[in-house]
Amino acid sequence: MALSALNQPVLQSDEALKTAAVAAIRRQWVQDQITAGRERSITVDESAVFGEEAIEEFFAYEAGRLIQSPKSLLGYKLGEPQRVAIVRIVANVLRHVRQAASTQLGVEVTEATIGRPVTFRSSMGDAGSEQAIGLLREAATQAGFDAVEFLAEPAAAAINYHAQSAAAHEVVVVDVGGGTTDIALGVIGGVANEPQIEATWGMGKGGTDVDLGLSLTAVMPKFGKDNCRLLAPVYVNAATVSDLNRQLDFRKTRLDGVPEPFMSRLRTLQRNGVAIRLNQDVERLKIALSTETKAAVTLDYIEPDLRATADRSHLEQGYEAFQRSFSDLLRQVSQETASRNPVVFLTGGMSRAPYIAEAVREHFPDSQLVHGDASLGVVGGLALHAAMQRSVVDRPSS
Ligand SMILES: Nc1ncnc2c1ncn2[C@@H]1O[C@H](COP(=O)(O)OP(=O)(O)OP(=O)(O)O)[C@@H](O)[C@H]1O
Ligand SMILES: [Mg+2]
Numbered sequence: 148m149a150l151s152a153l154n155q156p157v158l159q160s161d162e163a164l165k166t167a168a169v170a171a172i173r174r175q176w177v178q179d180q181i182t183a184g185r186e187r188s189i190t191v192d193e194s195a196v197f198g199e200e201a202i203e204e205f206f207a208y209e210a211g212r213l214i215q216s217p218k219s220l221l222g223y224k225l226g227e228p229q230r231v232a233i234v235r236i237v238a239n240v241l242r243h244v245r246q247a248a249s250t251q252l253g254v255e256v257t258e259a260t261i262g263r264p265v266t267f268r269s270s271m272g273d274a275g276s277e278q279a280i281g282l283l284r285e286a287a288t289q290a291g292f293d294a295v296e297f298l299a300e301p302a303a304a305a306i307n308y309h310a311q312s313a314a315a316h317e318v319v320v321v322d323v324g325g326g327t328t329d330i331a332l333g334v335i336g337g338v339a340n341e342p343q344i345e346a347t348w349g350m351g352k353g354g355t356d357v358d359l360g361l362s363l364t365a366v367m368p369k370f371g372k373d374n375c376r377l378l379a380p381v382y383v384n385a386a387t388v389s390d391l392n393r394q395l396d397f398r399k400t401r402l403d404g405v406p407e408p409f410m411s412r413l414r415t416l417q418r419n420g421v422a423i424r425l426n427q428d429v430e431r432l433k434i435a436l437s438t439e440t441k442a443a444v445t446l447d448y449i450e451p452d453l454r455a456t457a458d459r460s461h462l463e464q465g466y467e468a469f470q471r472s473f474s475d476l477l478r479q480v481s482q483e484t485a486s487r488n489p490v491v492f493l494t495g496g497m498s499r500a501p502y503i504a505e506a507v508r509e510h511f512p513d514s515q516l517v518h519g520d521a522s523l524g525v526v527g528g529l530a531l532h533a534a535m536q537r538s539v540v541d542r543p544s545s
Contacts (some may be wrong), residue, residue, distance in 0.1 A: 173258045412453070
């Protein structure tokens, strides 16, 4: 009975037919979305955009997820999905570089010298640096590199300076970047092929930490810092864009009881990518304050006509925490190199800030201070080192 009933054409009511038709259309729609999604995820790897262009596109379309400075994330505790996503992102960046280099050089590039900070930014101490190197290796393999070598970034900057120095002399290289500060001591210049690096020091702090300090003193008050029931750590989470877990915590923060206009501003700041956009404006304020006494940015993506202004006193307060760590590091290095009377070679983006050079001068009062190229010091050295490796490999055996 049951079987024959199943084989009978089923007579349905109009209502049932309509429900079935809607369900079929819906299923088709979902299927199309999945297929389109698959296609999109295929093309993401092939037609992704990089650098500033990527950030601009993200702000223009407000779609997807924006992850800035993936290198800064590599030393942090990562859940498996985060780990997989970050390795894939880094692999995309490295593949982009590999393909661009292959096109420029007209050969398939499959080996690389990759710069690494002495100490990565990390939430796990030394284990963070180990994890970071492991993830970079994995990403490089995914990107099609057969062999990679890591070189400490200040050692790379030393190679660049070495190429320009006729006589051998003792040098302390200080590289203050966005995420890390790296220092190397070496004998640089003269007839040797490469400088003799004798020691390295580093800390997982850099310009980003000055941004954080400046954000807390000059910008977060616009979001109610010190003026509502939310405690300071909420604002630290909001301003720490290099830590995905802090960003997630911030985005989950409950805002009940926060008065206007702070409530609406914070709601907007909790939206996808807005904290990164704000952080870029904070960085602009910091850079402007390297040469100006006052600076302002427009925050109309938070609220029409909202502006943040900052002056030197905001900068001094914001710089304080980084300054303490930087001074401790410089003191240690100056004590350990005191007998050598080294030249100090300064590089990295933050070396453009006058207060960074001042701090160095304070700890090395008798040293000659040489300003290297703030942007190309490290990469120039990496390129020279890589070229030297190739010429060793390529040299025909006699
Ligand atoms: N004129 C300036 N004044 C102050 N800071 C500046 C200036 N120009 C660049 N910076 C800062 O320098 C940092 C970037 O430096 P750099 O390009 O050396 O970093 P990076 O090599 O990308 O980072 P890292 O070495 O940490 O991996 C950023 O924090 C940026 O805001
Ligand atoms: Mg650097």
